[in-house]
Amino acid sequence: MEDLKANIERDHLPQHLAIIMDGNGRWAKERGEDRLFGHFHGVQSVRDIVEASAELGIQYLTLYAFSTENWDRPQAEVSGLMELLVNTIRKEVEQLKKNGIRLHVIGDLTMLPPTAQQELTEALELTAENDHMHLIMALSYSGRWDITQAFHQLGRKIQAGELSPESVDAEVIAAHLSTRDFPDPELMIRTSGEHRISNFLLYQLAYAEFYFTETLWPDFRRQHLYKALLDYQQRERRFGKTSEQVSSEPI
Numbered sequence: 051m052e053d054l055k056a057n058i059e060r061d062h063l064p065q066h067l068a069i070i071m072d073g074n075g076r077w078a079k080e081r082g083e084d085r086l087f088g089h090f091h092g093v094q095s096v097r098d099i100v101e102a103s104a105e106l107g108i109q110y111l112t113l114y115a116f117s118t119e120n121w122d123r124p125q126a127e128v129s130g131l132m133e134l135l136v137n138t139i140r141k142e143v144e145q146l147k148k149n150g151i152r153l154h155v156i157g158d159l160t161m162l163p164p165t166a167q168q169e170l171t172e173a174l175e176l177t178a179e180n181d182h183m184h185l186i187m188a189l190s191y192s193g194r195w196d197i198t199q200a201f202h203q204l205g206r207k208i209q210a211g212e213l214s215p216e217s218v219d220a221e222v223i224a225a226h227l228s229t230r231d232f233p234d235p236e237l238m239i240r241t242s243g244e245h246r247i248s249n250f251l252l253y254q255l256a257y258a259e260f261y262f263t264e265t266l267w268p269d270f271r272r273q274h275l276y277k278a279l280l281d282y283q284q285r286e287r288r289f290g291k292t293s294e295q296v297s298s299e300p301i
């Protein structure tokens with residue numbers, strides 16, 4: 051296991067890693083348990099991946115924890131998940147603080163129960179001074195929600211005469227997304243064998259490398275992360291150019 055880690059080139063890590071943590075329900079079902087049992091066990095994977103990412107020197111880690119579409123799941127699962135998310139953040143915040151990890155949340159937080167909003171605000175404040183790693187929880191998030199809210203902001207600015215329509219370019223759009231303070235992810239991992247984006251960071255993943263694994267999220271541990279990173283380090287990112295152009299560019 052340590053060998054995998056030793057083979058990772060530390061100067062060639064993604065600066066921003068994004069993960070769709072999927073497969074909790076199936077993991078529980080395989081064990082004849084309720085879906086919430088899977089979510090509960092998924093927390094241990096979150097802890098391990100956050101710790102391993104910080105240890106490696108990944109600067110931004112975004113975890114897709116709950117999508118805007120997930121609100122349509124059965125009521126018992128939604129409320130159980132909300133409770134788990136809030137309790138976990140409350141419990142883990144001291145450890146984050148100690149490890150120099152700053153917590154961020156992206157998503158439509160107005161959908162959350164007021165107590166959960168309050169807890170989150172407090173957790174964000176408690177880690178606001180940290181800068182060793184940024185942990186971004188995508189909560190009640192969807193890419194289309196993000197792009198829509200950016201349109202609203204831009205529309206208001208244009209209407210107020212603060213911005214001309216022609217000045218809206220890719221950079222201006224990025225500056226109005228909820229991820230405005232973070233670079234685009236270079237690598238996106240999805241667990242559980244599903245090969246889709248499920249409304250995650252639609253705009254921001256334009257040139258991300260995708261890594262899919264059959265491993266279900268509650269089984270995903272740091273050695274799986276190391277494997278994904280090693281795979282990423284084998285890839286040639288061309289950004290529309292030719293291989294010859296890219297290989298002659300200074301690193």
Ligand code: IPE
Nearest residue numbers: 071072073074075076115116
């Ligand atoms: C991911 O696991 C967690 C959330 C979406 C909240 P799922 O709950 O989607 O698990 P599967 O995909 O049904 O196995």
Ligand code: IPE
Nearest residue numbers: 070071072114115116117248
């Ligand atoms: C995506 O997983 C959302 C999260 C992991 C939070 P889903 O399980 O909701 O996605 P679909 O429904 O399989 O596309």
Ligand code: MG
Nearest residue numbers: 072073074075
């Ligand atoms: Mg799923």
